[in-house]
Amino acid sequence: MNQALDNDIIKVDKLSKTFKLPHEQQSSIKSAFIHFYKKQRGYELQQALKDISFEVKRGEFFGIVGRNGSGKSTLLKLLAGIYNPSGGQVEVNGKLTPFIELGVGFNMELTGRENVFLNGALLGFSRREMRAMYDDIVKFAELRKFMDQKLKNYSSGMQVRLAFSIAIRAKSDILLIDEVLAVGDASFQQKCFDVFAKLKKQGATIILVTHDMSSVLRFCDRVMLIHKGQLVMIGKPAEVADTYLELNYENTEKNRQAETKIDKNKAAKEDTTKPAIKSVIIQDSNGKSTHRFSNKEKIKIIIHYDNKQKTPTHFGLQIFNDAGVYCFGTNTKISGLSPRAEKASDILVELLPQLVPGSYYINVATMNENATTVYDYKTRTASFRIIKDSQFEGIVTLDHSWIA
């Protein structure tokens, strides 16, 4: 056998998955009979995955990222053999964890101990094998005192801990993980990471599916990006991260434009006597229109407004990230400027976006001379994106240096 072939633990070739989505849930014989009689079927086809081909090498930590609804979970279910492909094929040359989520089959009415054995059986362990590793599982989950209580009396964090402790016992060559890192507290997450590191050292292949780029950057050797069911790229995490952010930006921008359209319809009825925001333009320091910035590069934000009554006006600016977190806010009053009273003009803000890579929205407002009443407030009037040239985490990038 070819050496290269031998190295691929998973081979996916032109994999497609189509779901039949009934227009009207057809789960009664009567409607099935009517549809059959009419010779028409009331469903539409939804292509969840289209022509996906890739290989995962033995011992690799492989990431699959995509926005919600991109088809990444469908892909994982196809890999796990839970779904049947509509086209193409999946070839797995090793033992795969049969589950894609923690705590599958947990029964709330059973005790912790009983659930350990049930879950173990789902992972393919016999009762004797489970008895041998029972103590280790309980110890790792730190739940010794609770094992004879019913699972319904556990907190969700306790359930996850128990589930994870069992799951990592699975003797498989390939681990499929779907966003588990999002659950549990910080100390438990750290424990998970330690386990992944250990498993990787032991030569296990791990496939992590997530929409969160930061865990991918931390762990993965290679990442695949899928969007709307199609493979966008496979590459090093840092490269893929940038494309992923760009995709997210496009989506952000689309949402923004859709919202602005609604705003415009509303604006027609608004009274025009108050100072109104006409448009917001983003430029780089050379006056070129763009939306891509590094966090070391100044952004010019030009607010074009209309002030028919020459009302004294202050201007405000807010920056929100993609997750809706308010990152920064300023206005002309805080900045010590006096209110403006020109009929129609522009006002320019220059700022250094010391933010972590991602997509950002801008909200702008006009206010009265004391900055107490808002005349006009436009949300998501513009957006920009900070490209990936650092790996810092959090919300902002603070100027800092490590002193050895």
Place this chain on the structure above:
Amino acid sequence: MITRVLNKRNRALLAELVRTDFKLRYQGSVLGYAWSLLRPLLLFLILYVVFVKFLKIGGSVPHYPVYLLLGIVIWNFFAEMTSQSVGSIVGRGDLIRKIRIPRWIIVFSSSISALINLFLNLLVVIVFLFINHVDLLKTSLWLPLILVEVYILALGVSLFLSAAFVKYRDVSYIWEVILQAGFYLTPILYPLTLITNLIMLKLIMLNPMAQAIQDMRYATVTHQTKTIYQVFGGSWYKFIPFIAVFAIFITSIAYFRKESKNFAENI
């Protein structure tokens, strides 16, 4: 093939699912597992009082109470196993959507639970056989084989119903009605001597459950009861129930296999 299907992994899973089922079934009830025995006994008591004491049916059959009890126990097994299996796949949707396990294990585990109940109930029948001073018949040795026939029929029907239920939720209601009709179409309460119309009698005996229950009664309780072999004599028609059981089993497996590929997305 059986060793491949029932490998160590599947056996462990099956055992654990059955165990869970048993633990949960009578949870919160004071008498617990005793209900497995009490339920058919109480049902038997009602039917016995109504049919034997009030309506005076079954006077012509020796050991009629045991004869009645055996019929009820076997029919209950069939009814319980099939009606529990209808929703078994959908009820375990959490597993099916998230884990790759052989789908038939779920139906199989609910059938094992029903089997365990059947054996407990058969113990009660044996006790009644002694109380009624029924002579031990040599033909009793046939009993296990006839039980296998009933089990295969029930398993086939269960596989079919559970798979069909994923697509059509009407199945459970329809099956409820069919079971009710089947209870009266099968000679459980009434002795076959009550049926005087020969064509009617022949039609009734073609039902595999009627054939099996009558065979069991003949084998263990009394030879003075009608079986399909007497009704049809030398005609090959007497094999129809067996052919039907086999055909139902094979088509159900095929249907289940075909449908099970899409369970995860259809549930």
